[in-house]
Amino acid sequence: MSAPHGINPNIPHSARVYDYWLGGKDNFEADRRVAEQTMAAVPGIRESARNNRAFLGRAVRRLSRLGIRQFLDLGTGIPSQGNTHEVAQAEAPESRVVYVDNDPIVMTHARALLTSTPEGETAYIEADVREPRTILDHPDVLSTLDFTQPIGLIMIAILMHIPDEDDPAALVKEFAEALPSGSHLVLSHLTLDFLDKETADHYLSATSKQAMHRTPRTGEQIARYFDGFELVEPGLVAVSEWHDEPLFTEAATWMYAGVGKKP
Template structure:
């Protein structure tokens, strides 16, 4: 893949590393090198990424069947199979989805590949999740989503890229305050709770030199993101255990996942 103007292919990016783990082709040598190094040091990290993607599909499908017709997907990532609008519109063709990402490569692919049904609508904005007001007041967001009706806020594998200095909990609250009652939060997050101490140490050693910021957090920390929401069954669990069986057997569970409803 050739690099678009303004993109340095020698600097790895989390979305493209994730794309490689999912079997995609939209990545550079630097991304593949980091992905392979992490896979060598961290057993099961690729399978966990794929289980995380499968969780996204199960959660969106579950909410669509409950009647949710609007989704705000933050940190979209490079499109692959089972994108949010594809899953939602397969259940309800009139579903509306807004994708948000700050990577120009992600947005270029999103605009090219993520086409809506005639009954629904899909929009894409290039913005930073750390700027909730910019996103919530964006004309494409306001023109696509009705904030008087329930909205599913999708934050799948995004907060782990937000440092504590940027107050991820405060960001979730800022978005949550804009959601009407009956809305949902769909969230997954990297954790070291569910692996052995030795495996956790191997992960930290393998990822320390990488040019990407990832912050594993505990289940207790991640559960606080659901303050103001009522967790739906089965609660906050390993990503492979949220509704149904995992897509891939999980030799090591690296992600927590949950869905909460705003009363």
């Protein structure tokens, strides 16, 4: 894969590492090196990533069947199987989706591959989730989504890339305050809660040497992101346990997942 203009293939990026774990081909040697190093330090991380992708599909399908027809997907990542609009529009072709990412290569692939049904619509904006107003006030967001009607806010494995000093809870709150009643928050997040101390310490030691920032958080910390929302069953759980049969049951669990409804 050659690097598009403006992309440095020597600097790993979380979206491309995740793409590698999902079996994609839109990644560079630097991404593959970090992905393999992480897999060596973190047994089951690739399987957890795939369970995480399955959670996205399950949650979007659930929301679609509840009548949600529009979605704001933050931290889109490289397009793969089961993208938000594909799942939503399979249930309701008129569904409307806005994808947001701050990686130019992600947006290039999104525009090329994430094609809407004729009845629905997809839009793609390059923006930083740490600047909510630039997203919420973006003309493409406002022309695609109706903020008087319920919206599914998708935050899959994105907050773990935001350090504490950027106050991720405040970011979630700002997005949440813009959503009308009946909207839902779909969220997953890296955690060490399910691991033994030796494995957790090994992960922290190994990833401290990598260029990409990831902050694992406890279930108690992650639950605070749902302030103002009512968690729907089964609540905040291991990502593989959020309804249906998990894809990988023997792998270590590295992610929490949950869905909340705004009253």
